[in-house]
Amino acid sequence: xxxxxxxxxxxxxxxxxxxxxxxRNPVYSVLSLLIMFFHVAGLYVTxxxxxxxxxxxxxxxGAILVLYLFVVMLLNAKQDDRYHRQWRVAGFVCVPLLLELxxxxxxxxxxxxxxxxxxxxxxxxxxxxxxxxxxxxTYLFPFEVASLILLVAMIGAxxxxxxxxxxxxx
Amino acid sequence: MTLxxxxxxxxxxxxxxxxxACTVLAIEPIMTPHQRDGLAWLSLSxxxxxxxxxxxxxxNPAEAFGGxxxxxxxxxxxxxxxxxxxxxxxxxxxxYLKEERLRVGEYYAFVxxxxxxxxxxxxxxxxLTIYLGTELMSLSLYVMAGLKRAEPRSLEASAKYFVLGAFxxxxxxxxxxxxxxxxxxxxxxxxxxxxxGHGLDTPLPLVATILLAxxxxxxxxxxxxxxxxxDVYQGAPTSVTAFMAVASKAASFGAFLRVFVxxxxxxxxxxxxxxxxxxxxxxxxxxxxxxxxxxxxxMLAYSSIAHAGYAMIGVVASGRSPELAxxxxxxxSVMLYLAFYAFMTFGAFAVVAMLRKGDVEGDEIEDFTxxxxxxxxxxxxxxxxxxxxxxxxxxxxxxxxFYVFMSAxxxxxxxxxxxxxxxxxxxxxxxxxxVMVMYMREPETSTAASPRLVLSxxxxxxxxxxxxxxxxxxxxxxxxxxxxVQAVQALQ
Numbered sequence: 271x272x273x274x275x276x277x278x279x280x281x282x283x284x285x286x287x288x289x290x291x292x293x294r295n296p297v298y299s300v301l302s303l304l305i306m307f308f309h310v311a312g313l314y315v316t317x318x319x320x321x322x323x324x325x326x327x328x329x330x331x332g333a334i335l336v337l338y339l340f341v342v343m344l345l346n347a348k349q350d351d352r353y354h355r356q357w358r359v360a361g362f363v364c365v366p367l368l369l370e371l372x373x374x375x376x377x378x379x380x381x382x383x384x385x386x387x388x389x390x391x392x393x394x395x396x397x398x399x400x401x402x403x404x405x406x407x408t409y410l411f412p413f414e415v416a417s418l419i420l421l422v423a424m425i426g427a428x429x430x431x432x433x434x435x436x437x438x439x440x
Numbered sequence: 441m442t443l444x445x446x447x448x449x450x451x452x453x454x455x456x457x458x459x460x461a462c463t464v465l466a467i468e469p470i471m472t473p474h475q476r477d478g479l480a481w482l483s484l485s486x487x488x489x490x491x492x493x494x495x496x497x498x499x500n501p502a503e504a505f506g507g508x509x510x511x512x513x514x515x516x517x518x519x520x521x522x523x524x525x526x527x528x529x530x531x532x533x534x535x536y537l538k539e540e541r542l543r544v545g546e547y548y549a550f551v552x553x554x555x556x557x558x559x560x561x562x563x564x565x566x567x568l569t570i571y572l573g574t575e576l577m578s579l580s581l582y583v584m585a586g587l588k589r590a591e592p593r594s595l596e597a598s599a600k601y602f603v604l605g606a607f608x609x610x611x612x613x614x615x616x617x618x619x620x621x622x623x624x625x626x627x628x629x630x631x632x633x634x635x636x637g638h639g640l641d642t643p644l645p646l647v648a649t650i651l652l653a654x655x656x657x658x659x660x661x662x663x664x665x666x667x668x669x670x671d672v673y674q675g676a677p678t679s680v681t682a683f684m685a686v687a688s689k690a691a692s693f694g695a696f697l698r699v700f701v702x703x704x705x706x707x708x709x710x711x712x713x714x715x716x717x718x719x720x721x722x723x724x725x726x727x728x729x730x731x732x733x734x735x736x737x738x739m740l741a742y743s744s745i746a747h748a749g750y751a752m753i754g755v756v757a758s759g760r761s762p763e764l765a766x767x768x769x770x771x772x773s774v775m776l777y778l779a780f781y782a783f784m785t786f787g788a789f790a791v792v793a794m795l796r797k798g799d800v801e802g803d804e805i806e807d808f809t810x811x812x813x814x815x816x817x818x819x820x821x822x823x824x825x826x827x828x829x830x831x832x833x834x835x836x837x838x839x840x841x842f843y844v845f846m847s848a849x850x851x852x853x854x855x856x857x858x859x860x861x862x863x864x865x866x867x868x869x870x871x872x873x874x875v876m877v878m879y880m881r882e883p884e885t886s887t888a889a890s891p892r893l894v895l896s897x898x899x900x901x902x903x904x905x906x907x908x909x910x911x912x913x914x915x916x917x918x919x920x921x922x923x924x925v926q927a928v929q930a931l932q
Contacts, residue, residue: 370647410443411451411505415560415572418458419579422553425465426583429546430598 275316280371282309288364292357296342300335307331321397450497450504450511453490453519454559460486461552468545476544480534480898483548487527487555494519501930507627508566512930515563517775517923518694522562525687525782526555528790528902533679535896536793540677540801542587551683554580558691567616567626567703570695574612574659577691578605581684585676597675604658604668612655618648619703628703635706649704649711653718656699659692662748663721670733673741678801681737682789685744686782693751693778697771701758701931712759719756720859722749727863730870736792737803739870743829744785746867751777753844753860757851769850771931772924773843779920780840780913784828787906791822794893802891805874810883815893819878821903828910830871831864835914843921 282305289302307330314323405413448455464479471478494516501512529551537544557576564570582605586598620626622644623634635645657665673681700711726746733739751774758770795802802808812819828835841864845857913920 408506409568411508412566412568412572415557415569415576418553418556419572419576422550422576422579422583425546425549426579429543429583430586430589 272316276313277371279309279313279316281368282306283313284364284368284371288357288360291360297339300338300342303338304331304335307335319397321401446502447504450502451509453493453523454556456486456490456493457552457556457559461549461556464545464549464552468549477534479544479548480530483530483552484527486552487523487530491520491523491527494523503565507629508569509560509563510565511563513923513927514698514930515694517927518562518690519559521690521779521782522555522558522687524905525683525690525786526551528786528905529679529683529687531898531902532682532786532790532793534898535894536677536679536899539796539894540588542677547584547587550580550584554584554683555687558687558694561691562694562698564695565628565698565702567619567628567631567699570699571609571613571616574692574695575609577688578609578659581605581680581688584680584683585672587680588677591675593675594677595675597672600668600675601672608655608658608665611651611658615648615651615655618644618651622648628699631703632705635704645704645707646710649707650714652699652704653711653714656692656696657718660689660696660748661745662718662752663725663745664718666722666726666745669745670738670741673744674735674737674803678737678789678793678803681740682786682793685740685789686786689744689748690778690782693774697755697774698931700755701767701771708759712756715752715759716756716856719749719752719856722746722752723860723863727867730867733870734805735803736805736808736874739805739874740785740788740792743867743871746863747777747781747785747829750841750844750860750864751781753848753853753856756856757844757847757853760851760853768925768928769843770847772921772928773840773847775924775927776843776917776921777840779924780828780836780910783906783909783913784825784835784837787821787903787910788825788829790899790902790906791818791825794818794895794899795891796894797891805877807891808874808877809881809891811878811891811893813883818893821907822878823875824907824910826871826875828914830868832868833914834911836910836917837914839914839917 286302286306286309290299290306293299293302307326311323311326311331314320314326460483464482468476468479497511498513498516501510503510530548533544533547533551537547554577557573557578557580560573561570561577562573564573582598582602585601586595588594616626619631623631625631625634654665658668661669673685676684700708704711722745726742726749730739730742730746733742754770754772754774754777756770757773758767761767761770792803793801795807797807808822811822824835828837831837831841841860845860848854848857848860
């Protein structure tokens with residue numbers, strides 16, 4: 271049963287991910303991306319990571335995707351010849367991944383190792399608390415580095431996108 | 441695990457660099473253009489303090505944050521090199537930015553933040569921190585490549601670098617996740633132990649190895665993952681190109697070696713074959729395409745691809761050696777090669793950055809015509825850098841190639857050393873062509889915008905450091921060799 275559910279989610283993720291690059295209409299691409307995000311969230315639920323699933327939906331499907339959709343509509347990028355041949359590239363990437371998935375199924379080594387058992391958090395601790403505790407204790411250092419990455423991304427976007435006001439002040 | 445003062449002390453150099461970057465960002469807007477020169481000196485003094493701190497950490501290996509970071513001699517070797525190169529970049533940019541009329545504030549901050557990412561990369565002992573360090577470095581470099589916003593080529597470089605870099609990061613992350621799935625850990629020693637235990641009973645580690653090799657291949661700019669290099673190196677501001685060609689390559693090699701030796705050491709017969717193919721392809725393509733370049737930045741880009749190929753010989757040799765000693769020689773030779781490469785490549789880019797034609801950069805090889813007549817000293821320096829890049833004694837380039845080839849011979853790969861030697865001879869053609877243009881041709885006096893050199897005290901210091909590195913390390917490499925050998929022992 272668990273395998274079947276995983277197979278459904280993984281299969282849909284692979285197919286919709288391929289559609290994102292294969293579809294000609296950018297709005298359809300964005301919508302397939304939305305379906306993909308939902309199924310990724312579904313995978314998290316099967317792993318008992320409800321908090322992550324919620325974050326996935328709120329952040330990706332809720333915020334980032336809407337942003338994508340805005341950009342697509344603002345740019346008025348309709349069906350375009352430029353999007354023509356990409357399905358081959360997409361197929362080239364996704365077909366091996368699908369095959370890999372099938373091979374893994376055929377191998378029958380799908381039972382999770384004890385390392386990945388869902389109830390690492392133990393009874394009584396809820397999801398969000400467990401993630402918070404881990405993030406700010408064990409993973410403190412990577413967390414701080416990630417915050418620096420966000421800083422760089424933010425400043426970088428401003429630096430590259432801003433207009434020069436009254437010539438550049440060197 | 442709780443945060444301890446010892447942990448913070450270990451990453452003090454990183455903290456200082458980030459603090460300096462944030463200070464630069466914060467105080468730049470309230471400074472007058474004249475005061476902004478001070479930002480360069482702030483960055484430089486921070487880097488000097490960091491180098492002192494890192495040097496004091498030599499010989500005391502320690503782990504911080506529960507094993508995410510390991511500050512050992514290996515990490516310190518790379519960090520010293522990276523801080524030095526970043527310092528040279530700041531000095532080189534000091535006058536270059538004024539010539540190009542680029543904004544200084546963000547520039548120095550990005551140099552420092554990229555450096556922080558690189559320092560995390562080379563001392564990380566966990567795939568997660570390595571990935572995050574790589575991203576921090578890359579994101580800063582994407583922006584730096586596009587800083588010349590008035591020029592379409594610079595923006596194209598930035599966009600191209602960003603798209604391909606993001607793609608390669610995805611591949612790297614995919615490899616990391618597969619490795620995590622196969623071994624149950626992202627910690628390199630744990631991965632090493634898990635793989636040494638049962639080798640290859642599933643194909644998963646092998647697929648992960650290939651993906652990691654591809655991901656790092658992009659960062660190292662080895663064939664067939666080199667496509668972005670010439671365009672990005674040509675389009676980016678020259679001081680940024682020098683920084684990318686030297687520092688980002690050194691940091692990537694630092695992280696790459698640690699991942700493949702500490703984490704994937706159990707699979708070394710598999711990956712050494714993979715890297716053998718990459719190495720030969722890189723040597724052949726890098727050297728032969730460099731022959732036909734007319735733009736010096738593109739030529740140096742292909743040359744940097746070729747040099748990654750030479751360094752790769754050491755990686756292959758370390759994978760092929762049955763005994764531990766040969767393994768160490770291979771890795772030490774890579775580290776030495778990268779250190780020597782840093783000085784000569786940085787020197788060459790510094791000369792290119794000085795050359796102006798009218799109001800723009802003179803970056804065609806033709807622009808060097810007759811430089812020996814007009815600027816004999818600069819031409820002489822360029823001659824030494826070119827000779828060193830070609831690997832002719834008594835320069836550092838020769839010593840670097842010597843150690844790499846020696847490691848190949850000791851690993852029973854004498855034929856690879858011979859192939860590399862042949863391509864080193866080929867490379868002499870395109871390096872010496874620059875020398876020929878400088879010395880053998882008369883300068884054109886008729887043209888109005890004849891190329892000229894922009895001299896400044898800061899750039900003189902850069903050139904002096906680079907030439908000192910090339911010549912002194914070429915004649916007396918002993919101390920650096922000892923440091924590298926000592927550093928490699930920390931790795932095992």
